[in-house]
Amino acid sequence: MELTNITGLKGEVTVPGDKSISHRSIMFGSIAKGTTEVHNFLQGADCLATIDCFRRLGIEIENKETSILIHGKGLHGLSAPANLLDVGNSGTTTRLISGILAGQPFDSKLSGDESLNSRPMKRIMDPLRQMGANISSILRNDCAPLFITPARLHGIHYDSPVASAQVKSCILLAGLYADGETSVTEPSLSRNHTELMLQEFGADLRLIHALDGSTKATALIRPCDELYGQKITVPGDISSAAYFIAAGLLVPDSEILIRNIGINPTRAGILNVCEEMGADISLLNQRKEGGEPVADILVRTSRLHGITIKGEIIPTLIDEIPIIAVMAALAEGTTFIRDAEELKVKESDRIETVTDNLKAMGCDAIPTADGMVIRGGRPLHGAAIHTLLDHRIAMAFSIAALTAEGHTKILDSHCVDVSFPGFYDTFENLL
Numbered sequence: 069m070e071l072t073n074i075t076g077l078k079g080e081v082t083v084p085g086d087k088s089i090s091h092r093s094i095m096f097g098s099i100a101k102g103t104t105e106v107h108n109f110l111q112g113a114d115c116l117a118t119i120d121c122f123r124r125l126g127i128e129i130e131n132k133e134t135s136i137l138i139h140g141k142g143l144h145g146l147s148a149p150a151n152l153l154d155v156g157n158s159g160t161t162t163r164l165i166s167g168i169l170a171g172q173p174f175d176s177k178l179s180g181d182e183s184l185n186s187r188p189m190k191r192i193m194d195p196l197r198q199m200g201a202n203i204s205s206i207l208r209n210d211c212a213p214l215f216i217t218p219a220r221l222h223g224i225h226y227d228s229p230v231a232s233a234q235v236k237s238c239i240l241l242a243g244l245y246a247d248g249e250t251s252v253t254e255p256s257l258s259r260n261h262t263e264l265m266l267q268e269f270g271a272d273l274r275l276i277h278a279l280d281g282s283t284k285a286t287a288l289i290r291p292c293d294e295l296y297g298q299k300i301t302v303p304g305d306i307s308s309a310a311y312f313i314a315a316g317l318l319v320p321d322s323e324i325l326i327r328n329i330g331i332n333p334t335r336a337g338i339l340n341v342c343e344e345m346g347a348d349i350s351l352l353n354q355r356k357e358g359g360e361p362v363a364d365i366l367v368r369t370s371r372l373h374g375i376t377i378k379g380e381i382i383p384t385l386i387d388e389i390p391i392i393a394v395m396a397a398l399a400e401g402t403t404f405i406r407d408a409e410e411l412k413v414k415e416s417d418r419i420e421t422v423t424d425n426l427k428a429m430g431c432d433a434i435p436t437a438d439g440m441v442i443r444g445g446r447p448l449h450g451a452a453i454h455t456l457l458d459h460r461i462a463m464a465f466s467i468a469a470l471t472a473e474g475h476t477k478i479l480d481s482h483c484v485d486v487s488f489p490g491f492y493d494t495f496e497n498l499l
């Protein structure tokens with residue numbers, strides 16, 4: 069994709085459904101009794117990989133024009149897959165499905181693309197093994213491909229060293245198949261869609277919040293007889309909205325209304341960051357849909373200034389750091405991003421891909437062990453952007469390109485389909 073600078077983005081957009089919620093709707097619908105109906109499902113490659121996996125596990129899933137129908141067979145209704153489960157580029161699919169597969173009476177193998185097969189899986193293998201699971205890394209490198217064989221699971225308490233919704237969800241899902249209670253404490257609260265949605269499906273799940281004012285939290289689950297099919301409307305993905313928020317703030321003379329976005333506080337850290345950077349941003353029409361808070365987001369071109377982003381807010385904006393870094397590059401002053409070492413184990417090492425590409429565009433960006441330092445305010449110039457097939461890098465630098473002098477080439481820009489098919493077409497509504 070070749071892009072150049074523009075002005076005056078004006079109008080309304082909607083973005084596709086939330087990726088995290090879409091994945092979970094398929095997974096929980098498949099192990100629930102009865103039909104689950106999902107509206108505004110994200111038809112991105114990652115969520116389609118989840119559908120494919122559950123079809124291979126014997127679940128009929130109808131992907132209709134306006135909805136998805138999952139004909140769930142109950143907690144014990146999955147059947148042995150004939151072949152390897154292909155998880156594509158999706159860490160969420162891999163880590164969550166492993167929790168479910170650990171409790172099944174059949175063998176399964178799962179594998180993904182080159183990026184996925186280099187991401188760490190020890191973080192789920194350790195707690196699953198403590199629960200009694202038989203899960204191994206086929207190449208003995210603590211990565212996928214993974215091999216899972218039947219085992220009796222027992223409940224554990226797991227003090228997670230990392231605030232990761234994928235780790236937490238994996239353990240809670242295995243807990244559905246364990247004897248006794250399973251609980252997970254995380255150092256600070258990561259996205260809580262699993263907890264909210266499992267409760268809606270009828271799971272016996274409780275939450276205990278820390279008394280010290282921190283977001284440290286514990287989720288506890290007990291096995292139940294069955295989960296029950298639900299009707300789910302997926303809110304627009306704030307992680308996808310983030311690119312239009314940034315476009316509206318950074319492209320001169322812009323005003324964009326982004327409709328119908330999930331603003332669950334465990335996901336909405338970018339809104340706080342925007343405010344702190346001095347953005348003209350407002351939430352309109354705030355409401356609740358299917359247990360999740362939703363709003364329309366109005367942004368207007370703003371002069372931004374650098375800030376420090378660290379600590380408990382990091383898990384609430386982890387996927388937005390590439391686009392926040394672009395905002396920082398165009399803000400006055402210095403932005404420090406700390407406590408974000410998790411960026412190293414995403415679809416690419418995002419500390420490296422973000423700072424390398426920012427430098428290529430003329431920004432003073434320095435990688436650090438747990439984040440980056442961005443000295444903003446210099447104009448950006450066009451460059452060839454190496455996405456390393458990481459969808460978030462492609463989208464973040466497409467927005468940078470709209471503000472940069474000259475032409476920018478986004479290499480392998482088709483990778484946006486992982487989480488946002490139609491990303492480039494959405495701009496047509498704003499020109």
Ligand SMILES: O=C(O)C1=C[C@@H](OP(=O)(O)O)[C@@H](O)[C@H](O)C1
Binds near residue numbers: 160231232237
């Ligand atoms: O649970 C989820 O749906 C996700 C959790 C996050 O990963 P971690 O759990 O590894 O932080 C996030 O980066 C990913 O895009 C989606």
Ligand SMILES: C=C(OP(=O)(O)O)C(=O)O
Binds near residue numbers: 114157158387460487
């Ligand atoms: C990290 C991401 O996803 P996953 O871990 O599911 O591959 C992402 O979408 O930015």
